[in-house]
Amino acid sequence: MPNERYFSVVFTIFFLAWTQAYAGESLHAAGSTTVMPIVSDAATAYHKAHPDITITVSGGGSGVGIASMIQATAQIGMASRNTTPEEQAKLDGKVDNIVIARDAVAVVVSKAVYLGGVTHLSLAQIADIYRGKTNNWKQLGGPNSKILAIDKEASRGTRHVFAEAVLGNAHARAPGASLIAGSNNEEQAIVARSNQAIGMLSNAWLNDRVRGIAVDVDGRGIRPTIAHIRDGSYPISRGLHVLLPKNASPAARDFVDFLLSAKGQAIVKKIGYLPVR
Amino acid sequence: MLLKFSLYACALLVLVSALSVPVFLLHASMPFWQAAGISSIWGREWYPYEHLYGLLPAITGTLWSIFIALLIAIPCGICAAITASELLPRHLAEKARIGMEVLAGIPSIVYGLIGLWVLLPFLQAVFDMLTGHSLLAAGLMLSLMILPTIMLMSMDALQQVTREQREAGQSLGLDWSTQLTRVLMPQAWPGMRSGILLALGRALGETMAVMLVVGSLDRLPQPFYNILQPAQTLTSRIGREIGEAAFGSIHFSALMAAGLMLAMMGLTISLLGKR
Numbered sequence: 001m002p003n004e005r006y007f008s009v010v011f012t013i014f015f016l017a018w019t020q021a022y023a024g025e026s027l028h029a030a031g032s033t034t035v036m037p038i039v040s041d042a043a044t045a046y047h048k049a050h051p052d053i054t055i056t057v058s059g060g061g062s063g064v065g066i067a068s069m070i071q072a073t074a075q076i077g078m079a080s081r082n083t084t085p086e087e088q089a090k091l092d093g094k095v096d097n098i099v100i101a102r103d104a105v106a107v108v109v110s111k112a113v114y115l116g117g118v119t120h121l122s123l124a125q126i127a128d129i130y131r132g133k134t135n136n137w138k139q140l141g142g143p144n145s146k147i148l149a150i151d152k153e154a155s156r157g158t159r160h161v162f163a164e165a166v167l168g169n170a171h172a173r174a175p176g177a178s179l180i181a182g183s184n185n186e187e188q189a190i191v192a193r194s195n196q197a198i199g200m201l202s203n204a205w206l207n208d209r210v211r212g213i214a215v216d217v218d219g220r221g222i223r224p225t226i227a228h229i230r231d232g233s234y235p236i237s238r239g240l241h242v243l244l245p246k247n248a249s250p251a252a253r254d255f256v257d258f259l260l261s262a263k264g265q266a267i268v269k270k271i272g273y274l275p276v277r
Numbered sequence: 278m279l280l281k282f283s284l285y286a287c288a289l290l291v292l293v294s295a296l297s298v299p300v301f302l303l304h305a306s307m308p309f310w311q312a313a314g315i316s317s318i319w320g321r322e323w324y325p326y327e328h329l330y331g332l333l334p335a336i337t338g339t340l341w342s343i344f345i346a347l348l349i350a351i352p353c354g355i356c357a358a359i360t361a362s363e364l365l366p367r368h369l370a371e372k373a374r375i376g377m378e379v380l381a382g383i384p385s386i387v388y389g390l391i392g393l394w395v396l397l398p399f400l401q402a403v404f405d406m407l408t409g410h411s412l413l414a415a416g417l418m419l420s421l422m423i424l425p426t427i428m429l430m431s432m433d434a435l436q437q438v439t440r441e442q443r444e445a446g447q448s449l450g451l452d453w454s455t456q457l458t459r460v461l462m463p464q465a466w467p468g469m470r471s472g473i474l475l476a477l478g479r480a481l482g483e484t485m486a487v488m489l490v491v492g493s494l495d496r497l498p499q500p501f502y503n504i505l506q507p508a509q510t511l512t513s514r515i516g517r518e519i520g521e522a523a524f525g526s527i528h529f530s531a532l533m534a535a536g537l538m539l540a541m542m543g544l545t546i547s548l549l550g551k552r
Binding site for chain 2: 067146148155177179180
């Protein structure tokens, strides 16, 4: 009996050593949950073509992606906003910032609000909601229900871009917010479940219960569509970035090239963002 | 000789780790205390980008959520333990124990998702709230999570009351309720108290489940007993922001200070509980 036990232990050790020796290179990408769908789909496709390279992808938000570059805790960073001057000072000269797609930050409302008549708003009207000056959908021509304004964690790229366009400053306070969400997933779930919510979400996360409204520019409602991101008329758009350290391994560099290749850009398009090439 | 030596060595290891955590928190939060001062404990505004680090809303939220959790879990846990170990037949009591052990082993993210999908819509409908995210939701989640600890420890404590004690009570002709309040409870109380303190520790430190249902909004309850509005707890603050806070920044140090406050609250409450 003991012999069998020893055998299994020895076997396990050999097996682990063997898998470790042949595991090849493993890369870790972290950051924006807006960029994540592109990178994780691309990682799957890339792994099929290069079985010796495994890429794990995790979220956390753009702030996390950028911090992971500063602290060298991931090989590839993802961000859905530009770096702030403080972050840039820490990254300068050490990290390449590559735009792999373009995206609109949609102003989303619950289905009931959209069907109730709120299909477009001006930036000033949206700002009033987040500043706490408007708190019932009736004031905006919608159903008679209180407004559930969802803000995002301060580090999130979507929050930066939205607050900059709507409130004038990426870190502006939003006293009208009634809730703080984190990832796109969490925000999408809350909006979908509510009948009175407004929030900010990447264009690719809209669905039947989470509707993107048009933003009024010069009296014309501009919907968050790929065409309007391309011609620049939609006012809340942004580049989606991956960050690659200058001393990155050839595999990491090759993966980023893959993101920019025809195959990679096809994934960008499939997910619902605007390809850059 | 060797046995004693290894016992002492292990005890030393425990002592070192028990001391090093608070020392680390103190050390890591020092830059924050120097920059923002002790007054941020009762500051009401938390805007890291404006260098405002008020901890009061999160401290209040933490206290409220554990208060609600204990208010529900202590009576329920102890009563259920009495029922299971004193009244139910042995095989049913064992089944209750297994059920509780399963509950205790469920990861907190699962509780969080249950809260998100089941508890929040329920609260939203019952109290006519915007979403259900609230201190009440956090307290209810926590009470569910700590209930197994309190009940299991109380059951053990009751079952350890010796047969001599019980027979002595019976031979005095005590009826069951007197037996319970005069013999069983006083004997079992120290064990139950340990269970409650352990549970309290879990409630204080619980992050994931609380983060998903509390709303993470830095506002003091208005008025102070309004537990139906979204709020913030120390753990949810740390959980939401630690990823972005650059190591060595004041923001990071402020989050360590929040951790230190949590550790001190835990210590204070357990010292009070030991009396």
